[in-house]
Amino acid sequence: MSAPAPSPANAVEVEHIVFSYPTRADNGSGPLYEDFSLAVELGSRFVLMGPSGSGKTTLGRMMAGIMAPQAGQLRWSPQFSKRWDVVYADQHAMNSVFPWLTVAENIKYPMKKLEWERAKRQERMCYLMSLFRIGALADAYPASLSGGELQRVALARCLSWKPRLVILDEPFSALDRKVKAEIIAALEELAATDGMTLLLITHNVSDALALGTRCVVIGRRPVQIISDLEFRATFPREAAAPDYDRMQQALIAGIRDGLV
Numbered sequence: 001m002s003a004p005a006p007s008p009a010n011a012v013e014v015e016h017i018v019f020s021y022p023t024r025a026d027n028g029s030g031p032l033y034e035d036f037s038l039a040v041e042l043g044s045r046f047v048l049m050g051p052s053g054s055g056k057t058t059l060g061r062m063m064a065g066i067m068a069p070q071a072g073q074l075r076w077s078p079q080f081s082k083r084w085d086v087v088y089a090d091q092h093a094m095n096s097v098f099p100w101l102t103v104a105e106n107i108k109y110p111m112k113k114l115e116w117e118r119a120k121r122q123e124r125m126c127y128l129m130s131l132f133r134i135g136a137l138a139d140a141y142p143a144s145l146s147g148g149e150l151q152r153v154a155l156a157r158c159l160s161w162k163p164r165l166v167i168l169d170e171p172f173s174a175l176d177r178k179v180k181a182e183i184i185a186a187l188e189e190l191a192a193t194d195g196m197t198l199l200l201i202t203h204n205v206s207d208a209l210a211l212g213t214r215c216v217v218i219g220r221r222p223v224q225i226i227s228d229l230e231f232r233a234t235f236p237r238e239a240a241a242p243d244y245d246r247m248q249q250a251l252i253a254g255i256r257d258g259l260v
Contacts, residue, residue: 011040
């Protein structure tokens with residue numbers, strides 16, 4: 001029997017998935033995922049939260065097609081007709097760039113491989129370098145960049161060809177507040193102009209509140225959904241905004257439920 005078609009409203013779905021790491025299967029802790037289901041809506045800014053070791057990265061990599069569940073279904077939107085419609089941005093920025101290419105060459109490389117016209121490659125590269133504030137780094141190589149600069153370049157490269165679903169795995173973990181705010185503003189603009197679905201994997205409450213429209217907190221074992229929250233406040237979100245404290249308290253309560 002063929003797998004059921006995905007809902008046209010969802011970017012990606014996992015349904016009744018099972019997954020275990022062989023090295024963990026013998027220690028009595030059981031499977032990491034067992035009969036777990038979750039859907040990410042098209043056009044959403046979805047946040048996946050949970051403590052370290054809770055399986056966030058594993059789920060993100062499965063949703064990106066990098067890993068496969070051992071049972072159950074993984075489905076992408078029928079709108080994603082090409083394999084490069086889905087991109088996974090690794091939490092280690094150096095894994096997302098070629099160290100032997102300059103910043104400009106790194107950003108243009110995926111578009112060149114996808115046979116974009118030269119003028120369109122140049123236009124998109126200039127737009128992204130301006131948006132991520134890395135225009136002065138065009139001729140620099142990744143090894144010479146700071147952590148914040150490298151993260152900006154890695155994201156610009158991953159977003160260069162306008163993927164439809166972008167899975168961001170802890171992209172802000174090593175960044176200071178100012179750099180983080182600038183990158184979040186860039187992502188907000190790209191989500192709106194390119195029609196992307198963003199899936200942010202994080203354990204940081206402020207990151208979730210800054211970017212998310214829906215936040216799912218996972219925990220325990222096998223993995224369960226501890227809380228599922230919607231954030232309807234407008235962007236950009238500031239701590240002084242009227243709804244910010246309410247959203248923050250609801251999210252903290254949801255995380256606390258996963259720890260008890």
